[in-house]
Amino acid sequence: MALSLPDSALTRANYSTTQMHEVWSEKATIQSWYDVEVALAQAQAELGAIPVSAVAAIEEAATVDDERVAEMTSRSAGHPLIIALDNLRAHMSDAGKPWVHFGATTQDILDTGRVLQIRRALDLIDTALADLDAQICRFTLDHAHTVTAQRTNGQLAVPGTLGLRGARWLSELRRDRERINEERKRILCAQFSGAAGTYASFGAAEESYARKLAERLDLRFDLVTWHSSRDSYTAMMAMLAVLARSLSKVSDDLFEMQRTELREAAEVLDMHTSGSTTMPQKRNPFATLQVTSNARLAVGSAISLLAQPADLLERDPRQFEIERDVLPRVFTFVHKAITDLTALIPRIRIDAERLARNARAEGPLIVTEGLMMRLAPAIGHEVAHDLLQEFAKEWLANGITLSDFVARYPDIAEQLAGEDLDALAEPDWYVGISARIAQETAENTESSQK
Incomplete structure (x- = not known):
């Protein structure tokens, strides 16, 4: 039985992309742990802590396939990493078995593996935001001179252009992208510091192993452990929640423009996406609604992490359990909202005559x-x-x-x-520099790369 919308075969297509679903799948999760174990073995062998011959055995056994995922998930509930390590050793020659997970603590592997997944998820988010930026740029340029009523407090305020509205969308989403990329620098950090961050397992040499591990995984190294300092995770969830609100802003604006009383915009009519089963005339803004739904689900999921108390002392597993549920959901909902909005923008039909009529x-x-x-x-x-x-x-x-x-x-x-x-x-004379703002914002490709 599926317990969430992104996991249900009936609803998954509306709440999750195939790419992001794969990032957080059981297979990808286990593979991320194995990738850390392999990099750790390589680092330790390079620095003389384990035999070089053990590394090849570990590397050979550390590729996960569907059959091995089935082997692991068929076991009764228990410590997930222990199940994965048992499976790794079961597929390994004797030469490597004594050196798997050598000197490591579970949280080091889980945290660093999770960071590898976050990096993949952030790459997907960034690529999707670039695609969305390009679509909104086209929209903004196309409507740089399209006169429309600017509304404040739900009332007609002053004239402007639809391109100006697009410029506001672009500017907000670009700020969100910049914030996420700034936080990315902090969250992509390896961890291998022992049970409580003391680096005691190997004495003075353990710091070298940790640095080498980070280097092999192309992650940042921080001498101070973050076992119980989850601020980067929390900040990333906050940044993604802010992004989700910005995505909702765009979809909600488009939703408002599609109201019967306004009819300034409309989604392409399709029985399966915007039609009604009982009212033939209806053109429901279902694609717009889906973007907003995913954005709101992302915000709600992020709040459940933001509302948690700070971790206690050197480690607090209660926080980890919340993270394990929240992080994949937030990334999944946000990525789906971005990709759906990207597909929606070129499918929105703008009625310039109706815009002008409403402005009058x-x-x-x-x-x-x-x-x-x-x-x-x-x-x-x-x-x-x-x-x-x-x-x-x-x-x-x-x-x-x-x-x-x-x-x-x-x-x-x-x-x-x-x-x-x-x-x-007439409203046309009083649009100020709306068109220039739209054009300069859309043509400022440097901002879109932040």
């Missing part, structure tokens, strides 16, 4: 800020604000035109002499 839903009111700023130098900001607020009330009550309203006030009419009042009532 309140006639000239959407540009009253601009009119106020034109009048303020002559009559003062406060007077101009109050005057145009009065105009807004009258327009909503009786639809008075800007020309008729201005005609009541000779001083204002004089200030606006020579202006095309009909043109000033």
